[in-house]
Amino acid sequence: MTPTTDSAPTVGVPPLAGSARNGPRDVVRQSLALARRNMLQLRGDPGQLLDSVVMPMVFTLIFLYVFGGAIWGDRPGDYRQFLLPGIMVQTLMFASRSTGYLLAVDFDNGVMDRLRSLPIARSAVLTGRIVADMSRLLLGQVVMLLFALAIGFRVETNVLLAVAALLLTLLYGTALAWVSAFIGLTIRSPNTVQSVGFLWMIPLQFGSSMLVPTSTMPGWLRVFAEANPTTLVTDACRNLLAGGPIAGPVLGTVLWSVGLMCFAVPLAISRYRRR
Amino acid sequence: MTLAIEVEGLVKRFGAHRALDGVDLAVPAGQILGLLGPNGAGKTTMVRVLATLLRPDAGRARVFGYDVVEEPHQVRRCIALTGQFASVDGNISGRENLYLIARLLGVPARRARSEATGMLERFRLAEAGGKPAREYSGGMRRRLDLAASLMGEPRLIYLDEPTTGLDPHSRNELWAMVKERALAGATVLLTTQYMEEAEALADSAVVVDKGRVIAAGTAADLRARVGGRTLEIRPAHPRDLAALAGSLALEGLDGRIDQETCVVRLPLVEPDELTRAVRAVTASAVEVLAVDTRVASLDEAFIELTRSTA
Ligand SMILES: Nc1ncnc2c1ncn2[C@@H]1O[C@H](COP(=O)(O)OP(=O)(O)OP(=O)(O)O)[C@@H](O)[C@H]1O
Ligand SMILES: [Mg+2]
Numbered sequence: 001m002t003p004t005t006d007s008a009p010t011v012g013v014p015p016l017a018g019s020a021r022n023g024p025r026d027v028v029r030q031s032l033a034l035a036r037r038n039m040l041q042l043r044g045d046p047g048q049l050l051d052s053v054v055m056p057m058v059f060t061l062i063f064l065y066v067f068g069g070a071i072w073g074d075r076p077g078d079y080r081q082f083l084l085p086g087i088m089v090q091t092l093m094f095a096s097r098s099t100g101y102l103l104a105v106d107f108d109n110g111v112m113d114r115l116r117s118l119p120i121a122r123s124a125v126l127t128g129r130i131v132a133d134m135s136r137l138l139l140g141q142v143v144m145l146l147f148a149l150a151i152g153f154r155v156e157t158n159v160l161l162a163v164a165a166l167l168l169t170l171l172y173g174t175a176l177a178w179v180s181a182f183i184g185l186t187i188r189s190p191n192t193v194q195s196v197g198f199l200w201m202i203p204l205q206f207g208s209s210m211l212v213p214t215s216t217m218p219g220w221l222r223v224f225a226e227a228n229p230t231t232l233v234t235d236a237c238r239n240l241l242a243g244g245p246i247a248g249p250v251l252g253t254v255l256w257s258v259g260l261m262c263f264a265v266p267l268a269i270s271r272y273r274r275r
Numbered sequence: 276m277t278l279a280i281e282v283e284g285l286v287k288r289f290g291a292h293r294a295l296d297g298v299d300l301a302v303p304a305g306q307i308l309g310l311l312g313p314n315g316a317g318k319t320t321m322v323r324v325l326a327t328l329l330r331p332d333a334g335r336a337r338v339f340g341y342d343v344v345e346e347p348h349q350v351r352r353c354i355a356l357t358g359q360f361a362s363v364d365g366n367i368s369g370r371e372n373l374y375l376i377a378r379l380l381g382v383p384a385r386r387a388r389s390e391a392t393g394m395l396e397r398f399r400l401a402e403a404g405g406k407p408a409r410e411y412s413g414g415m416r417r418r419l420d421l422a423a424s425l426m427g428e429p430r431l432i433y434l435d436e437p438t439t440g441l442d443p444h445s446r447n448e449l450w451a452m453v454k455e456r457a458l459a460g461a462t463v464l465l466t467t468q469y470m471e472e473a474e475a476l477a478d479s480a481v482v483v484d485k486g487r488v489i490a491a492g493t494a495a496d497l498r499a500r501v502g503g504r505t506l507e508i509r510p511a512h513p514r515d516l517a518a519l520a521g522s523l524a525l526e527g528l529d530g531r532i533d534q535e536t537c538v539v540r541l542p543l544v545e546p547d548e549l550t551r552a553v554r555a556v557t558a559s560a561v562e563v564l565a566v567d568t569r570v571a572s573l574d575e576a577f578i579e580l581t582r583s584t585a
Contacts, residue, residue, distance in 0.1 A: 015428075016349075016352040016353060016430070017351075017352050017353075017380050017381075017427035017428070017429065018351075018352050018380055018381055019381060020349075020352075021348070022348075029378070029381070030378075030379055033375055033378035033379055034375070034379070036375075037364065037367060037371065037375045040366075040367045040371055041364065041366040041367055044365075044366035044367055044368075044407050045366050109362065109364075109365070110358055110360050110361065110362030111362050111363070113323075113326075113328055113358050113362050114356065114358075114362045114376075114423065114424075115379075116327070116328055117326045117327060117351055117354060117355075117356040118376070118380065119348055119351040119352040119380070
């Protein structure tokens with residue numbers, strides 16, 4: 001142990017708060033305390049859940065029963081088996097936007113001023129946010145899977161692969177959450193963060209195999225769609241749940257997610273430090 | 276004597292605007308300092324720089340010897356901030372707000388719980404402790420904010436206009452709390468727009484305007500500096516205001532015209548000034564309705580101080 005110079009009590013002056021330097025254990029404790037607060041926030045504001053779980057359910061019903069016939073035509077198999085993994089990915093993508101939004105809200109209402117004037121590790125605030133958001137994403141995925149099963153989706157593989165599907169989508173969602181964090185820390189107004197978070201994902205979502213097979217797309221779009229990480233993660237999720245080739249899309253998803261995080265994490269951290 | 280705050284030539288720019296324009300300040304440990312100034316004077320900017328939330332553009336600021344730019348972590352270990360706008364998390368309960376702070380400061384979970392409960396009781400929030408803070412009234416939120424910043428027994432407390440929006444009862448309570456902290460050895464930097472508040476609490480006061488320190492001393496000093504007593508001369512016709520001020524000037528007196536209330540106002544500092552002023556008024560042959568001397572209120576002193584830099 002290194003001796004701390006500030007332990008000598010000056011009469012009448014309260015001791016310094018926190019530790020002289022934040023060690024790994026301090027950072028973990030601080031991150032978990034903040035993650036806990038972020039999770040409680042979810043309970044205090046159920047609207048957040050509504051947005052991230054109920055909306056995709058409504059979306060599913062519309063796609064399945066309104067557009068389903070037109071989209072699927074007389075292809076072999078069931079559109080249900082195709083659509084529901086896609087919806088799971090969509091749920092995840094929408095839910096990942098909250099990371100940036102909630103960070104912007106914390107800056108907006110002064111909570112961040114308090115946190116930034118406390119002797120805590122800078123990284124704890126972002127880590128606490130991401131940890132809470134990962135739990136939220138996973139919760140959303142589990143709820144969506146149960147919903148899918150309830151409306152007739154069948155897992156044609158096994159439990160192990162189904163769990164792998166959840167973890168893989170969670171990885172992609174975490175990468176997107178970091179991008180969202182970067183957006184939220186760059187743009188100040190929470191409402192703008194919300195819109196930008198929505199806009200940049202539109203090509204990513206709709207130029208993919210998420211809702212429709214890519215085979216009917218014009219050539220140029222198909223090129224985009226097939227390189228799109230959303231297509232990869234959707235295919236991976238689909239094949240892990242309903243059978244089909246796994247290695248290619250899984251590897252592609254992992255590479256894309258890790259690659260995205262290699263950019264988004266340092267960018268978000270440097271943004272956070274500079275504000 | 277240890278200095279809690281030491282500021283030299285501090286400058287903070289927002290674009291072309293200088294919110295702080297070369298501020299010097301020294302606050303001895305254990306003191307309560309009132310930082311006074313009108314809207315836009317730079318009080319909040321000052322507090323934010325001292326709380327490591329803003330980087331100054333020039334000059335230096337030290338808190339208990341730690342530089343706010345070089346050693347922000349050590350500075351944060353000394354300070355607690357209650358910002359001008361309450362910074363509590365409305366989505367979680369008051370209790371959870373306090374528990375979070377205690378945990379972040381390294382207090383073990385069980386003790387953090389009991390400390391949070393203790394604070395809620397001290398700030399008369401025990402009953403509302405479990406409710407989401409967004410359901411609190413403005414005053415309750417302010418009290419919660421204050422409780423949050425006092426969680427870690429900070430050495431140095433920044434209070435940015437802490438009594439705005441408080442009823443007189445809560446205000447007195449807050450004043451008592453601040454004094455109690457100072458007795459326990461804490462240093463307090465309190466910003467306010469009211470001289471009265473500075474006089475009630477502060478050992479000394481600094482008046483800032485347009486990013487500069489324009490006066491410093493005890494509240495009594497500041498009152499004395501703007502004359503303590505003021506002579507008000509009211510002519511029968513507003514058009515004579517200038518003539519009155521002119522003849523005062525011939526006597527070497529600096530009377531100030533107030534068109535709105537139609538008086539010439541003269542701070543009385545030297546003992547013979549009243550006699551000289553009366554002589555000047557007689558000499559001017561202006562028809563005068565009233566001549567009054569008034570003791571300047573502290574707020575007038577404040578207005579006087581900030582006006583003279585305009
Ligand atoms: N983030 C900012 N961006 C641009 N200008 C700013 C910013 N913060 C403060 N200012 C400007 O700096 C000046 C000082 O502001 P500051 O908030 O420090 O004043 P204040 O003394 O706290 O005023 P008040 O009594 O109204 O709270 C003002 O002119 C303000 O417009
Ligand atoms: Mg202010």
